[in-house]
Amino acid sequence: MTPLDYEYLRKLLxxxxxxxxxxxxxxLVESRLLPLAxxxxxxxxxxxxxxxxxxxxxxxSEVVEAMTTNETFFFRDKIPFDHLKEAVLxxxxxxxxxxxxxxxxxxxxxxxxxxxxxxxxxxxxxxxFTGWRIEIIATDLxxxxxxxxxxxxxxxxxxxxxxxxxxxxxxxxxxxxxWQLNADIxxxxxxxxxxxxxxxxxxxTFDVIFCRNVxxxxxxxxxxxxxxxxxxxxxxxxxxxxxxAESVVGxxxxxxxxxxRRGLYxxxxxxxxxxxxxxxxxxxxxxxx
Amino acid sequence: xxxxxVVDDSSVxxxxxxxxxxxxxxxxxxxxxxxKALEACKxxxxxxxxxxxxxxxxxxxxxxxxxxxxxGGDQPKVVFCTTENDVAHIARALxxxxxEYIMKPFDRDIVTAKFQEVGLI
Numbered sequence: 001m002t003p004l005d006y007e008y009l010r011k012l013l014x015x016x017x018x019x020x021x022x023x024x025x026x027x028l029v030e031s032r033l034l035p036l037a038x039x040x041x042x043x044x045x046x047x048x049x050x051x052x053x054x055x056x057x058x059x060x061s062e063v064v065e066a067m068t069t070n071e072t073f074f075f076r077d078k079i080p081f082d083h084l085k086e087a088v089l090x091x092x093x094x095x096x097x098x099x100x101x102x103x104x105x106x107x108x109x110x111x112x113x114x115x116x117x118x119x120x121x122x123x124x125x126x127x128x129f130t131g132w133r134i135e136i137i138a139t140d141l142x143x144x145x146x147x148x149x150x151x152x153x154x155x156x157x158x159x160x161x162x163x164x165x166x167x168x169x170x171x172x173x174x175x176x177x178x179w180q181l182n183a184d185i186x187x188x189x190x191x192x193x194x195x196x197x198x199x200x201x202x203x204x205t206f207d208v209i210f211c212r213n214v215x216x217x218x219x220x221x222x223x224x225x226x227x228x229x230x231x232x233x234x235x236x237x238x239x240x241x242x243x244x245a246e247s248v249v250g251x252x253x254x255x256x257x258x259x260x261r262r263g264l265y266x267x268x269x270x271x272x273x274x275x276x277x278x279x280x281x282x283x284x285x286x287x288x289x
Numbered sequence: 290x291x292x293x294x295v296v297d298d299s300s301v302x303x304x305x306x307x308x309x310x311x312x313x314x315x316x317x318x319x320x321x322x323x324x325k326a327l328e329a330c331k332x333x334x335x336x337x338x339x340x341x342x343x344x345x346x347x348x349x350x351x352x353x354x355x356x357x358x359x360x361g362g363d364q365p366k367v368v369f370c371t372t373e374n375d376v377a378h379i380a381r382a383l384x385x386x387x388x389e390y391i392m393k394p395f396d397r398d399i400v401t402a403k404f405q406e407v408g409l410i
Contacts, residue, residue, distance in 0.1 A: 073402075078405065160391060160392060160395070160399045160402065161398055161399060161402050162402050162406075164389075164406050165379060165383065165390040165403075165406075166383065168379070169379055169380055169383070174375065174376060
């Protein structure tokens with residue numbers, strides 16, 4: 001790959017997805033795009049770039065997808081899900097008792113392990129949410145990963161990384177070499193293609209937003225812009241979960257971290273005195289002790 | 290340092306498991322069948338057991354039943370690690386007192402995730 005090819009790909013990826021590749025990421029581009037080039041019967045990345053420059057729109061979309069698809073697994077990092085189970089969801093169950101509805105958004109949901117983890121968690125908490133309208137919206141830039149997510153089919157390796165064995169037995173059936181989530185869990189998650197760089201306000205507002213391990217690939221300005229959009233889509237007493245390596249510090253003042261609770265954030269404007277917010281804060285604080 | 294008893298009739302599997310678990314700061318004791326594993330538990334009860342199912346002399350399922358009936362035998366976290374990958378076997382293992390279940394083949398990520406799941410890491 002020539003330096004010019006790399007620059008072309010960097011610029012295109014920045015424009016299309018916001019992905020901010022530093023100058024030293026040629027290895028990443030090669031490892032992700034070489035298999036795609038070979039599948040497309042092209043000799044290598046220079047030929048792939050040539051074809052993209054010629055206007056191969058489908059191929060260009062595949063390149064963006066290949067570069068932005070990231071690893072995920074069930075109950076990744078465990079802690080945010082423990083907070084959800086022990087504190088956030090019980091608190092929201094109280095705070096939303098009158099309207100009996102809950103909206104959760106998994107941004108950059110990839111192949112579905114994260115939204116399905118939340119769905120299984122909610123299923124385990126049926127007693128709190130019987131008769132509620134629960135919406136889990138899973139979005140991703142890549143249509144290909146959304147299709148895989150919708151099918152709910154996972155390899156033996158995938159179901160062994162983070163998924164407790166009891167949940168595997170309870171919520172999956174074997175399909176040959178693969179494991180498929182039961183229809184009731186799959187039915188709890190709605191899938192939509194979405195580019196975080198574009199207008200996303202049509203999704204509405206949410207009580208819980210998981211936006212983990214995606215902002216790390218964006219530059220500061222893009223991150224700040226996305227935080228701005230998310231802040232308008234999160235209920236005042238809602239909860240934002242970021243990845244273990246991500247933070248709002250130095251990027252935006254729109255959210256504040258919960259002290260000693262890695263990964264969870266609340267809008268800075270949250271009226272702590274409000275009943276709902278107080279429930280959430282109190283419960284999260286006690287769970288963290 | 291905590292101890293993990295690795296029970297498998299394959300020396301290759303025991304070696305692979307030892308390498309992974311030593312990397313997770315466990316001291317390793319090995320046994321090649323369920324009977325030898327029980328003797329090891331009588332000498333010193335480990336904190337964790339990584340357990341194969343099909344073995345000569347005494348299989349993993351029988352070992353687990355005996356272990357759970359021993360004084361202090363309810364303490365070790367037992368993680369099955371076997372080629373038996375159907376729901377019926379998994380359900381039997383859980384019913385017999387297994388804490389987690391790994392379907393072979395496995396790698397470091399899977400062992401780490403399962404040991405985290407049962408609070409060993």
